[in-house]
Amino acid sequence: MELNYLKALRCRECKATYSPVRLSICPKCLGPLEVEYEYDLIPGNPAEFLEKGFTDLWRYRKLLPIKENSRIISLHVGPSPLLEAHRLAEKLKLKRLYVKNDAVNPTGSFKDRPVTVAVSKALELGFKAVGCASTGNLAAATAAHAAKAQLPCYIFIPENLESNKITQTFIFGAEIITVKGTYDQANRMAAEAAERNNIAILNVNIRSYYVEGSKTTSFEICEQLGWRPPDHVVTPMASGALICSLYKGFQELVKAGLIEEKTPRLSGAQPAGCSPIVDALKRGGDEVIPVEEPKTIAKSLAIGEPGDGVYAVRTISQTGGCGEAVSDEELVEGIRLLAKTEGIFTEPAGGVTVAALKRMRENGEIEKDEEVVCYITGNGLKTPEAVAHPNLNVSNRLKAVHLPL
Numbered sequence: 001m002e003l004n005y006l007k008a009l010r011c012r013e014c015k016a017t018y019s020p021v022r023l024s025i026c027p028k029c030l031g032p033l034e035v036e037y038e039y040d041l042i043p044g045n046p047a048e049f050l051e052k053g054f055t056d057l058w059r060y061r062k063l064l065p066i067k068e069n070s071r072i073i074s075l076h077v078g079p080s081p082l083l084e085a086h087r088l089a090e091k092l093k094l095k096r097l098y099v100k101n102d103a104v105n106p107t108g109s110f111k112d113r114p115v116t117v118a119v120s121k122a123l124e125l126g127f128k129a130v131g132c133a134s135t136g137n138l139a140a141a142t143a144a145h146a147a148k149a150q151l152p153c154y155i156f157i158p159e160n161l162e163s164n165k166i167t168q169t170f171i172f173g174a175e176i177i178t179v180k181g182t183y184d185q186a187n188r189m190a191a192e193a194a195e196r197n198n199i200a201i202l203n204v205n206i207r208s209y210y211v212e213g214s215k216t217t218s219f220e221i222c223e224q225l226g227w228r229p230p231d232h233v234v235t236p237m238a239s240g241a242l243i244c245s246l247y248k249g250f251q252e253l254v255k256a257g258l259i260e261e262k263t264p265r266l267s268g269a270q271p272a273g274c275s276p277i278v279d280a281l282k283r284g285g286d287e288v289i290p291v292e293e294p295k296t297i298a299k300s301l302a303i304g305e306p307g308d309g310v311y312a313v314r315t316i317s318q319t320g321g322c323g324e325a326v327s328d329e330e331l332v333e334g335i336r337l338l339a340k341t342e343g344i345f346t347e348p349a350g351g352v353t354v355a356a357l358k359r360m361r362e363n364g365e366i367e368k369d370e371e372v373v374c375y376i377t378g379n380g381l382k383t384p385e386a387v388a389h390p391n392l393n394v395s396n397r398l399k400a401v402h403l404p405l
């Protein structure tokens with residue numbers, strides 16, 4: 001067995017600690033649990049920190065909650081490109097802007113990161129099946145990794161998801177349970193299934209381990225910048241788990257001595273038709289009021305009752321970040337802007353992020369000389385309906401083109 005630095009699960013609320021076993025919430029106060037490591041023992045230089053024998057995100061295994069390398073289920077997730085975005089930077093009047101492009105991950109979204117960790121952990125904990133409640137991308141990522149692990153897979157989704165995301169889940173052989181209603185209702189059904197059966201519902205009963213995968217984005221950004229953090233990261237938010245994990249990632253690199261003591265500003269983007277976290281920020285305080293019926297084409301962000309909403313609000317406030325909510329029209333413009341300036345096709349969540357970044361520049365929430373990373377979390381091929389113009393007839397378009405001679 002490899003040296004392992006996994007230390008405990010700590011309750012975010014009452015701070016009680018537990019040994020890192022099958023435990024989904026704090027038995028004392030029902031608060032969420034967070035994974036802790038032996039930070040003092042983790043090598044503070046990159047050459048020793050990076051796990052030998054891995055080129056994907058498992059090179060960060062010393063800060064991931066797995067005890068045995070032999071149990072790792074990998075489709076080779078990460079590193080994804082950190083591209084300097086000169087043209088988009090010019091449009092947004094920013095000195096230096098990077099796009100962290102997770103559209104290129106194995107199943108086309110950042111969800112491959114938490115899932116490779118969670119499915120590996122599910123095996124280690126002895127679960128005989130996996131599953132999730134999903135707004136679309138988690139479904140495909142879970143189904144693909146379950147196929148690789150040869151585990152039965154049960155996916156709970158609201159019935160109105162984009163058809164490519166359902167196809168992409170179906171092809172891996174997962175059982176799909178569609179719920180007439182919202183994501184939050186699908187989530188409750190998944191939680192009941194987790195309780196009654198020996199199933200690891202990745203984002204429910206092994207959530208503490210699941211979210212650990214997402215912080216590898218922060219590790220990669222720092223590694224790609226030469227082991228230093230940027231000034232600012234702008235990321236989309238649904239449940240709020242991602243932005244909290246990004247924060248944990250930057251903090252842990254500081255604790256391990258791998259980067260200087262500095263936390264980037266973390267800012268969050270949501271669609272206006274479902275923006276409970278941004279609304280809470282704008283009101284001040286950290287009370288998150290659920291949105292009963294999300295109304296947006298950014299379906300991957302349509303979580304009306306964000307499980308980590310309060311913590312997302314606190315993360316943004318603590319790091320001096322901000323939040324913006326953009327309309328569906330703005331997000332489509334955001335998709336087009338990124339595509340035309342940088343050659344990257346993103347799904348609506350990415351459009352939301354680009355449009356929110358644009359707003360943050362326009363209203364001065366981001367300064368011109370901040371070094372900004374814009375996190376693109378999903379691929380545009382998953383959701384062509386978001387940008388396919390109803391009047392766009394391909395044969396008409398071809399006729400009208402005059403090629404230069």
Ligand SMILES: *Cc1c(COP(=O)(O)O)cnc(C)c1O
Pocket residue numbers: 109110111137138236237238239240241242243300301347349350377378
């Ligand atoms: C799930 C998802 C998010 C948001 O993640 P949370 O952790 O729920 O905040 C962002 N972008 C895409 C494309 C997603 O699929």
Ligand SMILES: [Zn+2]
Pocket residue numbers: 011012013014015016026027028029030031
């Ligand atoms: Zn507690």
